[in-house]
Amino acid sequence: MTKPRVVIVGAGFAGYHAAKTLSRLAKDRAEIVVLNATDYFLYLPLLPEVAAGVVEPRRLSVPLTGTLDGVRVIIGEADHVDLQNRWVGFTQPEGERNRIAYDRLVLAVGSVNKLLPIPGVTEYATGFRSLPEALYLHDHIVRQIELAEQATDPAEQRARATFVVVGAGYTGTEVAAHGQLFTDRLSAQRPRLKIRPRWMLLDVASRALPELDKRMSDTAHRVLDRRGVDVRMGTSVAVATADGVKLTDGEYVPTCTLVWCVGVRPDPFVAQLGLRTEKGRLVTDEYLTVPGFPEVYACGDAAAVPDLTRPGEMCTMTAQHAQRQGKLVAHNIAASYGQGRRKTYKHYDLGWVVDLGGRDAAANPLKVPLSGLPAKAVTRGYHLLAMPGNRARVASDWVLDATMTRPAVQLGLVPANAVPLESSSPEVPARV
Numbered sequence: 001m002t003k004p005r006v007v008i009v010g011a012g013f014a015g016y017h018a019a020k021t022l023s024r025l026a027k028d029r030a031e032i033v034v035l036n037a038t039d040y041f042l043y044l045p046l047l048p049e050v051a052a053g054v055v056e057p058r059r060l061s062v063p064l065t066g067t068l069d070g071v072r073v074i075i076g077e078a079d080h081v082d083l084q085n086r087w088v089g090f091t092q093p094e095g096e097r098n099r100i101a102y103d104r105l106v107l108a109v110g111s112v113n114k115l116l117p118i119p120g121v122t123e124y125a126t127g128f129r130s131l132p133e134a135l136y137l138h139d140h141i142v143r144q145i146e147l148a149e150q151a152t153d154p155a156e157q158r159a160r161a162t163f164v165v166v167g168a169g170y171t172g173t174e175v176a177a178h179g180q181l182f183t184d185r186l187s188a189q190r191p192r193l194k195i196r197p198r199w200m201l202l203d204v205a206s207r208a209l210p211e212l213d214k215r216m217s218d219t220a221h222r223v224l225d226r227r228g229v230d231v232r233m234g235t236s237v238a239v240a241t242a243d244g245v246k247l248t249d250g251e252y253v254p255t256c257t258l259v260w261c262v263g264v265r266p267d268p269f270v271a272q273l274g275l276r277t278e279k280g281r282l283v284t285d286e287y288l289t290v291p292g293f294p295e296v297y298a299c300g301d302a303a304a305v306p307d308l309t310r311p312g313e314m315c316t317m318t319a320q321h322a323q324r325q326g327k328l329v330a331h332n333i334a335a336s337y338g339q340g341r342r343k344t345y346k347h348y349d350l351g352w353v354v355d356l357g358g359r360d361a362a363a364n365p366l367k368v369p370l371s372g373l374p375a376k377a378v379t380r381g382y383h384l385l386a387m388p389g390n391r392a393r394v395a396s397d398w399v400l401d402a403t404m405t406r407p408a409v410q411l412g413l414v415p416a417n418a419v420p421l422e423s424s425s426p427e428v429p430a431r432v
Contacts, residue, residue, distance in 0.1 A: 003031045004103035006333060007088055009078045011036035011064055012044075013322035014300030014329075015108030016388065019064075019071050021330035027070040029337045033100065035090055037077045039064055042131055043387050045319065046394070048171070050134040052178035052357065053406050055397045057135055062389035074100065078109070081273055083293055104295050104333050107273075107282060108326060111264035111301035111317060113421060120240030125260040127421040128171055136414040137259065141179065143410055144256055145186040149193040159254035161187075161197040164245055165261055166237055168203035169211060170354060172261030173220050176201040177356040180227045186408055200230040200253065207233055209362075212352050219362040219371040220354065260421060264317055266302045278304040278314065286344040288329050297333065299325035308346040319386075321347065353379040 006022060008015050011034050019034050026032075040061040049055040064073045076098065080089035089099045113127045126140070127133050141163070148160035163183070165176045176199050183197035201208065201224065208224065208231060209217040224231050232247070237258070239246040244254040266280040275290060276283045281304035282290065288305060290296040299305070300322035305315045315321045324347050335342040351364045353375075361375035363382075370378060380398065384391045 003029065004337070005031045005033060005101065006104040006106065007033045007035060007100055007102035008106040008108060009035050009088060010108035010110055010300070010302075011038075011041050012108060012110040012300060013319045014110070014303075014326035015106065016041040016062075016064075016068075017323050017326035018106050018108060018299065018329045019068050019326075020388070021327045022333060023068055023070045025330055025334040026337055026339060029334075029339065030104070032068075032071045033074060033102075034064060034068065034071055035074045035076055035078055035088065035100070036064065037075070039073065039075055041067075041388060043383075043390075044129070045386075046383060047128065047131070047134040048174040048178045048357075049355070050131070051128075051137040051141070051175065052182040053138060053408055054178070054357075054401045055394060057131055059390045059394045059397060060131065062387070067389055078269060081105070081107075083273070083275075083296065086295070102295075104336065105297065106329055106333070107270070107290075107296065107298040107302060108300045108322075108329075109267040109269050109302045110322075111266055112268070113260065114263040114265045115421070116262065118237055118240065121237065121258075121260060122421050124240045124242060125166070125258040125421055126416075127260050127419065128175060129264075130419065132414045132419045135411065136416060136419050137175075139410045139412065139414070140257065140416075141183060142186065142408050145183060145190065145193070145197065146410075148195075148197075149190045155254065157193075157195060158198075159244065160256050161193070161195055162200070162253065162255040163197065163257040163259070164200045164202065164237070164253060164255050165259045166202050167261035167263060168201050168205060168208040168231070168233070169261065169263060170209065170352075172201060172203070172259070173208050173224070174355060174357075175259055175261060176229050177220070177224060177227070177360070180224075180229050181357045182406075182408075184227075185406060189408075196228070198228075198230060200232060202232045202235050202237065202247070204236050204248075205233060209354065212354075212362075213364050213367075213369065215369040216352065216354065216362040216364055219369075219375075220356060223356045223360045223362075264301060266317075270302050281314065286346075287332055287342055288325060288345055289332070297329045299329050305345055308344060309348050315345075315347075320350065323386075353382050355379050355383075 043060045076090035144160045151157040282298045301317040332342040353363045361379040363370045363375040363378045
């Protein structure tokens with residue numbers, strides 16, 4: 001007899017761990033298929049270290065084939081779901097349309113950049129949700145420092161050496177912290193560059209890392225201030241142009257670099273399903289099934305999962321929840337085939353880790369606030385444990401960066417028009 005088929009749409013934190021856990025629990029009882037736009041799982045929390053040249057980009061790309069035992073991988077982008085006839089339509093990389101039937105469906109499509117109606121942002125800002133964007137930003141930073149060194153006009157030199165990051169959450173804070181260290185190293189190698197590169201971090205919130213414990217926020221502020229990052233709270237971009245940005249306080253900042261890190265929104269694919277949503281996320285019950293369709297599950301950033309630890313609220317959009325929801329979906333699907341009993345999703349926050357570059361980090365594992373080297377050790381230890389592959393390679397990059405001069409050249413791999421802000425890939429912040 002033909003095995004029932006489980007189709008998992010998306011291979012981020014939720015989808016990857018759903019497939020990995022299900023392959024262990026039920027691969028003999030079901031055919032498991034992962035449908036994803038790329039052939040790898042991307043460990044997004046280390047993207048700032050790719051942009052700063054600390055970690056090689058392929059270290060963050062864990063191949064699906066070879067790490068998901070017994071799972072069939074289809075490369076394509078889902079564009080339709082027929083819930084009544086139980087099939088998923090998708091477009092393959094070279095444009096061919098296809099479909100695949102399912103008996104169980106897991107929707108783990110993740111999130112994309114949160115866009116705000118600010119003139120010029122989609123044209124002139126760089127997003128930071130994907131590997132191409134991190135690679136592009138690395139090349140762009142190197143190029144701007146090189147061009148600043150060559151510039152004869154002091155105004156042009158200052159504009160090219162000014163880098164503006166919008167969004168002082170987890171990602172934006174790390175980008176600015178790593179970025180200042182990176183450009184300081186670049187300028188130190190260029191004695192003709194007489195000015196120090198300037199990084200600005202903007203947010204409408206009252207402090208950096210506003211969603212985290214204030215002690216972690218204070219640690220981040222101290223590190224950023226010590227490095228010379230211009231942190232502007234209560235301030236954002238009003239208009240972006242090719243030559244600079246006008247801030248909400250009226251100041252105009254000439255710059256060639258605007259990095260957009262204001263947060264995430266659920267993948268718009270969810271809105272096309274015709275199912276109930278809450279704040280753009282697909283509503284589920286506590287078992288992660290979609291009401292009215294017991295064969296359909298949703299998890300991760302695109303799912304509005306009730307938070308049983310905070311009655312009346314949804315689980316936040318984080319890697320911590322996505323990973324654990326993916327594993328629970330696998331257990332509940334296995335239970336639907338008679339292996340074990342299904343469970344409700346309930347998870348308490350275990351803390352955050354924020355890598356600030358160099359020897360600095362902020363962490364609060366199990367609510368214990370840490371900074372400096374202890375926080376750095378916890379942060380890097382967490383990332384090595386959380387990564388499903390390439391651990392030795394990542395660790396070796398960290399050792400090399402600490403003991404040798406960091407090479408900084410343009411790779412020329414990703415043109416700017418290949419990473420439009422509107423279609424950036426999913427990302428979620430890292431929590432322990």
